[in-house]
Amino acid sequence: MNSFLSTSLQQSVADLYLNRNTCDDEVNILFEINADPKLPGGVLPFANVSRFSQFPxxxxxxxxxxSIxxxxxxxxxxxxxxxxxxLCSKEENDLKPLFETLRIEYGGEQVGKDKEASLNSFGIVLFNMERFEIADRFFRRIYYESSNDDPNRVRYAMNIGNVA
Incomplete structure (x- = not known):
């Protein structure tokens, strides 16, 4: 996801996308999202932008x-x-224990004393799960988003090479 996840309150709009021709190996999925704007505790912003849209x-x-x-x-x-x-808040996020289990099982790196999941360590887990294409996307993303003076930039480039 680049910056935003675009959704619609109108299922008829989603149906237009669902009814597109797909390849035989693709599956159409409708995502229904319940998002409470009063949810406390670190929810990333979301907004109805209909009044600014060319198609209100x-x-x-x-x-x-x-957003989680x-x-x-x-x-x-x-x-x-x-x-x-x-939609859930950062406090409700239980992804850290899940990621830690995957990291232990598939050999990702431990990042910092908080064992915080990084894109690089998640890419390593994907690589070890033999999900090479997705791992490559993660490695390339962190490489191109890192600054030239990032001490880990060589590691990111090496990971791209390992996937190739």
């Missing part, structure tokens, strides 16, 4: 990159499945 009838909601969602339900269906999610 779409009722577009933008979520800031880094909990999956509350998955409903398999035909022609598409539905994933129900809730």
């Amino acid at each position: 009838e779409e009722e577009e909601i933008l979520f800031m990159a880094g 969602f909990h999956i509350t339900d998955v409903i398999s269906g035909n022609p598409f499945s539905t994933v129900k999610m809730e």
Whole structure:
């Protein structure tokens, strides 16, 4: 995700995307998001931008990159499945224990005394899970977003080379 996740309050808008022709190996999924604007504790901003849009009838909601969602339900269906999610705060985020389990199981690096997940360590976990294409994207992203004087930049380049 670059900067924002674009969504719509109108399912008819989502249906337009769901009804596009897909390749045989692609699956259409509708994401239903419940987002409480009064949720306390470190929720990244989201907003209804309909009044600024060229297509206000779409009722577009933008979520800031880094927003965290909990999956509350998955409903398999035909022609598409539905994933129900809730926006959650940083305090409700239970991804750190999950990442730590993956890091131990698949050999990612430990980052700092807080064992905070970094993109690089997540890329290493993906690499060790043999998810090379996704790992490559993570490694390239952190390489290109890092400054030239970042002491870890060589490590990022090396990881790109390891995936190739």
